[in-house]
Amino acid sequence: MGDLAIDSAVTPVGEGRYAATLSEEWNVWGPIGGYLASVALRAAGAETRLTRPASMNCQFLSTARFEHVDVAVERLRASRRAEALRVSMSQHGRAVLHATVWAVAGDLAGPRQRLATPPQAPPPHGLPTIEERAATEWGGIALPHLAHCDTRPVFWLEAVPERYGEPNQRGWVRLRPRATFPEDPWLDACRSLIHVDITPFPCVMLASPNDVEPFVAPTMDLQVIFHDAAPESEWLLVEGHASALSHGLAAGRAAVWSPDGRLLATGAQQMLCRLFSAPEQAGEPAATSAGAEAGGGP
Secondary structure, eight states, rough: OOOHHHTOOEEEEEETTTEEOGGGGGGGGBHHHHHHHHHHHHHHHOSSSSSEEEEEEEOSSOOOSSSSSEEEEEEEEEEEEEEEEEEEEETTTEEEEEEEEEEEEOOOOOOOOOOSSSOOOGGGGSSSHHHHHHHHHTOOHHHGGGEEEEEEEEOSSSSSBBBOSSSSSEEEEESSSSOOTTOOOOHHHHHHHHHHHSHHHHHHHSSBBBBSSOOOOOEEEEEEOOOOOTTTOOOOEEEEEEEETTTEEEEEEEEOOOOHHHEEEEEEEEEHHHHHHHOOOOTOOOOOGGGTTTTOOO
């Protein structure tokens, strides 16, 4: 079980350049996309003088190995209030990830008003874990990314029906073994990256009828907007929605809420479907991820 603070750490090696070593603790047929994005976001946070991230748009270009990666951060625009950064991650000269990040100052003046209504959910401590639910009703479940999250679903399928559930899911999550990072707003924002990344693909699968051919869906694009922060809260409420499954693409979105009903982050994801039965195209790498859980390039 990996510690996000340790496993996503970056080391400065020169002007605008950082180094990191990808931990195999975040392996789901390749590095989890949200984990890769976290490494890139922390490099941006180390490069900027501003306090917190406002948004991140990330493209996964190829599947990384659990080895050393080089991260370069370029400043595109800078002012006292906001800064735009470009982040590039490579491994042995091969592009792995490209992202743009907006950073903002922590003391920005402006109106503060809750515009979105939080979803209804009972407290997490009264809900069974996903492992407990699955052991009782499905005979067990083995999803490697669950090792990093204590997950308490609000909704659950009592049995596998002819058609799966609604195209939305809701549940409480907290990272394991360390759940909060109040000392670093950039690392705290990585929690939302992780949760937004791993949520849409299960929603797509649960919304799909049984006659859909088995497929994986590596992440192509991940976009996350950071609205607020709850660095002291171990539990976060995550709500995901399946948006589309057509023309070889799968899409979904997710929102992250604090226990006191504040919207912390929203995000969306575009995934490239690959049928298990389809032979790999010439020159194209084998499918190494199971959708959002494993992001790592199409």
